[in-house]
Amino acid sequence: MTATTTAPRPTTEQARPRRNRRSGSWxxxxxxxxxxxxxxxxxxxxxxxxxxxxxxxxxxxxxxxxxxxxxxxxxxxxxxNYTRAWVDADFSRYMWNTVVVTVVTVALVVIRCAMAGYAIGRYDFAGRKVVVVVLVATLFVPTGYTIIPVVEISQQLGLLNSLTGVILALTGGGHVAMILLYWGYFRQIPKELEESAVVDGAGFFTIFFRIMLPLAMPVTATATLLTFLSTWNAFFLPLVFTFSRPDLRTLSVGMQAFVGENTTDWSGMAAAATLSLLPVVILFVVLQRHFVKGLAGAIKQ
Structure with missing residues (x-):
């Protein structure tokens, strides 16, 4: 004769948390x-x-x-109003300067952050935890605290008052958020991919550019969008680097053209701001799906 057992029924106190958890959706x-x-x-x-x-x-x-x-x-x-902003206020030149600075900065930042995140996430080297701690610590350092050494170095290199100096100043930051995104994404990829590529004779750069980087396209889209937003809207560094060269101003710095000593052209400024925001809105609409996938994939455990 086989004995049968009956599972104990949950008490009222045990069943209450489940109902409470579902009360919001209910x-x-x-x-x-x-x-x-x-x-x-x-x-x-x-x-x-x-x-x-x-x-x-x-x-x-x-x-x-x-x-x-x-x-x-x-x-x-x-x-x-748009004609006045585009032609009279010279926003056509400011738009071109901003496009050049943003495109080059995004390309350099994405490649650098992807390689840094790949090295930290895939290789176990001495001092890796120290590197991660230092990177995270730099998140709490405001940009204004480092502007003086950046300007001094750029002046000694002859890069002040040039778009090249603006690009290098914007690119030379830590960009820790993007590095951590790539780090979290690359560490989840199976190591068998690298091992099979090494057996086939592939080197570091071949594995990175032909295997790992294409797999990280969602994170690349996220990093591209975040870097694009920060560079497109940058004000402090472009202002300092183009202070004596108005022809090199970016869009955010060029807004000062509508502010006079006694009056402010508010309608022209609104038209210029609309022109400045249109590329940002278009890019976000195009990359929004990849942006969400990149964030979800980087934080997935």
Whole structure:
């Protein structure tokens, strides 16, 4: 005769935490769909309203900007504000300078951070933990604290007041966040890929550029977007490096062209800001899927 056992039933105290954990999702399911939609729509409008106001102000008269209050519809569409920003304020030159600086900086930063993250994540060398600790510690060092030695070195090298100096100054930072993203992603890849490549006679650079870097495309997209945003919106370093060369200004520094001694061209500034933000919005829309995949893949345990 075989004895049967019955599993003990959970007590009320044991079952209560499970119900509590599900209470939030249960409450959302019980709410009508139109209430959730209205709440989300209100959050979206509140989030994008400053951007919509800027676009609206770029098409208004300077007096109408502050006289119309929160109204987003201009009385008359003044497209000449964009002409004034692009031609008269020389934003076409500032756009070209920003594109050159951003493209070169993104390429150099992504390659350097990818190689650093690959070396730290895949190779067990002496002092690796010390290197990681030092990298993390540099996250707490503000950029302004290092501007003096950067300017001194650039002046001695003859790179001050040049786009090359701006690029090297922006590239020479730690960029620890990107290194840690690559580190977290590369350490999850099976070592059999490298071992089979070594058996076939592949070297370090062949393995990195032909095997590892293509596998890390989601992280590369994330690093590209983050570096693009920080470089495109950089103000302090480009201001210092182009202080005596207005023709080398970037978009963020060029905004000063609309600020005079007695007046400020708010409509022209809004048009210039809209032109400056369009490439950022387009790039984020294109890379948003890879951006999420890169972050999820880097932090996956």
């Amino acid at each position: 409450l959302l399911r019980r709410l009508p769909w139109w209430i959730v939609t209205l709440v989300l729509l209100g959050g979206v409008l509140l989030w994008i309203y400053p951007f919509l106001w800027m676009v609206s102000a770029s098409l208004k008269d300077p007096l109408e900007i502050f006289g119309s209050g929160l109204n987003l519809l201009p009385d008359t569409l003044l497209w000449e």
